[in-house]
Amino acid sequence: MASKRESFSPMKSKRLDEKQTLQELNNRLEMYVLRVKEVQDSRDVAEKELETIRERMQMDLNMTKTRLAKELEDARKQLEFEIDQKTRLQVLEQEQHTELVKLRIQVKEFGDIRTELEQTQAELAKEKESSKAAKEALALQTTSLQSARRKLKDLDKENRKLQSSLSDTVNELEQLKQKTSEFSLTRDTEITAVRKEMNAKHLEALAAWRRETEERMHNIEAEVRSHFEGQIEGLRTQVEETNAELDQLKVEYERTANDYDESLKIRQSLTDKLSTLETQYRNERKKFQEDRKTYETNIDAARQARLAKENEFNDLMDIKIALDAEIAAYRSILDREESRVGLDSAKHKKRKLSTTPSATRQLKRRKSHSTGDLRITYLNLEQGRITLENTGSTPLPLTGWKVTSKTSKHVFTFPDDYVIQPGGQVSVVSGRNATPSEEEKEAMDFYVIKKAMWNPQADIALLTNPQDEVVSSYAEGTTLDEEEDAADEPAKEGCGVM
Secondary structure, three states, X not given: OHHHHHHOHHHHHHHHHHHHHHHHHHHHHHHHHHHHHHHHHHHHHHHHHHHHHHHHHHHHHHHHHHHHHHHHHHHHHOHHHHHHHHHHHHHHHHXXXXXXXXXXXXXXXXXHHHHHHHHHHHHHHHHHHHHHHHHHHHHHHHHHHHHHHHHHHHHHHHHHXXXXXXXXXXXXXXXXXXXXXXXXXXXXXXXXXXXXXXXXXXXXXXXXXXXXXXXXXXXXXXXXXXXHHHHHHHHHHHXXXXXXHHHHHHHHHHHHHHHHHHHHXXXXXXXXXXXXXXXXXXXXXXXXXXXXXXXXXXXXXXXXXXXXXXXXXXXXXXXXXXXXXXXXXXXXXXXXXXXXXXXXXXXXXXXXXXOOOHHHHOOEEEEEEEOOOEEEEEEEOOOOEEEEEEOOOOOEEOOOOEEEEOOOOOEEEOOOOOEEOOOOEEEEEEOOOOOOOHHHHHHOXXXXXXXXXXXXXXXXXXXXXXXXXXXEEEEEEEOOHHHHHHHOHHHHHHHHHO
């Protein structure tokens, strides 16, 4: 009996191993479910981020529209804010570029989520293969159960054989009875006592043997039946548990597959929304670029109109300056003639008051005019300082370039080896005690002329190129009409008599 019980211990160990493998499968399935939940959470976070990005893009687009409308209105009102508006447009374009970069990063994150979902699908396929292996193991267990049933049938056959041997023994006893009866006929008288005695002994031995055999058969049958019934019951419970676990695995697998399909649908919808957002962004960007082009064309047209008006104003100012110079020259000649003929001061004062008001109405003026990249940006007649700036994007050699005073006719020619850089400045300081300031020494190049170059009252600076073409002019100072008229009042009356 002990050897039979020990022969079933491998089944128990195999059953424990199968339970352990099923527990591991359950743990792996729980991990997969947790991973799917994490993927769903990341998908929800991605949806929220996409919603915030869409709201931010809408806000940015609305802000862009309002800014463009405001900038167009400001451009119509004041052209002086064009530089600030350009910077705002550049900042807005950079913000939109950063938003596009963020959207691309979100698309990349969606791709990573897709790869994780594909990995999860591959792991589920592996889990399906492992469940198939568990099913095969269950089939092996069923085969072992069938072998145990066959063993039980063999034991039943042995029991039947023992019963048949018992019946054979009974038949032999009956034959012996017949033989003894026949033998008793011949020797009835001799063996009556012996027969009775032997029959009694034989019946006692037979009853004892029968009782012992029946007890042994009952014990063996009860033991075998209890052992195999326990094993069969355990195998049935294991089969039921395995079937229930397989059903749960199937339900979880179907649920995971449905969740994966839903996540794929949601991802497809998110991809569609993202594509629509990208198309909307491209359309808005195209519209914004078209509006910007129209705005720039309007600004260029306004700038050209302003330049044309400025050129016209400069031409008129040049004509006025020339006329004022001619009038001053004629007045000086006339005053000299009046002083020569000796006219009184009262008539001279009367003529002085009857002169054109344009010379006395505007005492101070400042005017600049430029047609090239190199232009005059500053002129100080009292300090004898003039500053030039290269507003172009390339270095400019100043070989043959000249700075001329229109009043004193003094000329300064730049050295042949001097080149002014883009955005660079150069200063020319003239006068007996001419010295550049510390700021000029640190910020720009400078040249010093030890003689007075400019008329401190009024003068015009002319910048000419090597072809003697005036590319920039700058007028600064006060007119001399009022001072000359005050000095020549006596000669004015003489002019009236003439």
